[in-house]
Amino acid sequence: MIGRAHHIGIAVRDLEGTLARYRALGLVPTSVEDVPPESVRVAFLDAGGVRLELLEPLRPEGAVHRFLERRGEGLHHLAFEVEDIVAELARLGEEGFQLVDEGPRPGAHGRSVAFVHPKSLHGVLLELVQEARP
Numbered sequence: 001m002i003g004r005a006h007h008i009g010i011a012v013r014d015l016e017g018t019l020a021r022y023r024a025l026g027l028v029p030t031s032v033e034d035v036p037p038e039s040v041r042v043a044f045l046d047a048g049g050v051r052l053e054l055l056e057p058l059r060p061e062g063a064v065h066r067f068l069e070r071r072g073e074g075l076h077h078l079a080f081e082v083e084d085i086v087a088e089l090a091r092l093g094e095e096g097f098q099l100v101d102e103g104p105r106p107g108a109h110g111r112s113v114a115f116v117h118p119k120s121l122h123g124v125l126l127e128l129v130q131e132a133r134p
């Protein structure tokens, strides 16, 4: 089953410049990390218990770069926590959701993540997140 909301993903062209704007709002990053498999640099901010994930492409390839070319900066995805990402992907596939990822891939902070196509959810790209197990 889908669990708690985990974060809101926002695509940006210039992470440093964007972080300066968020600092002006009073929001500071809790982490900044490159995720090479996704070709992105990722900053997380804690907005009163709601995590924001700012995504900047590292190279002119990858999904976030394509999104920026097509749609420009802005809201990119919603992420929800799951206990068992493999089981949840299988369940959503059976429910008729179009899966971007057939299996989990590595995300920031050692998490496993997988995406569900926005065609399946009325225009919203959905990310499933399974936290790293100690």
Ligand code: CO
Residues within 6 Å of the ligand: 007, 008, 009, 053, 077, 079, 127
């Ligand atoms: Co995300």
